Amino acid sequence: MSDWRRAVVTGASSGIGEAFARRLGADGTDLVLVARSADTLQRLADELGERSGVTVEVCAADLTTPDGCATVAARLADDTAPVDLLVNNAGIGTSGAFGSIELQREVDLIALNVTAVVRLTHAAVARMRAQGRGGIINVSSLTAFQPYPFGANYGASKAYVTSFSKALHTELAGTGVGVLALCPGFTRTNFQSAAGISRTPIPDWLWLQPEEVVDEGLAALAAGRSVRVPGAAFKAWAGLTKVVPDALIRRALASVGHRRH
Template structure:
């Protein structure tokens, strides 16, 4: 099978949505560069994908909150001898709680990973892709980016950045042969819930999606060159409403819901 993207680099490929992107892309014949901190997990996934699909898989262990590690991945993206056709900027985590009670070091890491790494890697990818007039970047954002998130303030703000940044680049690059897409999932069953402090039991079952559904929607949107992809009809409606409703109306409702959830979790 000839792959839509002969070589794809996926960050956060050691679990969840990133691992699922790696599996779908390997099945379609892409060669892969897998990036995350847990090298042993990346090696295990890489060995499985080489075995199953006969594809080449490189592993880069990198903590993308660290500028040197981001530089290392950026150099791989700029390497003219080994061009990358698709960058999936997926690594990310979420924190929650009243902002003043959060750990400021972890909050800063969240910005470094969810924002700075995404921006720097997108820059490196575009420097290489633009002269070739070919390539795609998919930035994994979130439904949380459509609306400020009281009690998850940093997370919501990082994802608002990712969506806005992606839409702006999508417009800048119109007609260039290179596309940039923001993928905005809602609740997705991965390891994310542990870090974000979302217990599956407090979110109605109907709202949870599988990583496969999210990745299928992301790849479909990428092929169509979409600026923003929201997987699932229910979430598409919510996103449309969020985009047109003034924050002054939605914020008190969101704040109350989060406050209730926090006090239920605490109690």
């Protein structure tokens, strides 16, 4: 059984967001699924409704746009069927030398990875505070722990998400509303191919499955944590970034980035 009655999951049409939807649905949580691919969401909604008996709404929205965010924000503010869990998961990456990537892709990345997270969290926090209970999981990344050469804008967007989430976790202490920055490393989804990132230099054993990321995220939120890095190897990396000088880590990441681009 889930702790949550109804969840909004963004980016639910694939990868980590789909895994959140499947896990929450199986646990008995009603769902509002958000992404641009309406047909894919509808198929998932039908499957989960049939299999788990939960109520599943589909909300097709492009979260790089103010209108798309406003549609989802309105659903979060609707108290006829209140939402108690928001998973801000939709995100995109860009990869390559900054300046060689089309500006619009970088601007869209900020709109989705940062602005949409702020807009939806703003809508959810007001409602959840009034309810005296709620949870927000913001899917960040391991790249949040240090600047990320050859993924500079992506790393900066995730540093924003982690910093924002940690601050809110503290602001909301004692209100019944928990906030978690979930920071996965390499996870097997469509993300790398959509971002133009080569998978070849990354050993097979290092990859996480989306389900592992979801399990750790939900457990960490339930435990009242502010940040969670899923998987032992990635936890070790996050620990290293606290003790190894930032300039050294940036040089190492840059040399890997140089070879890939």
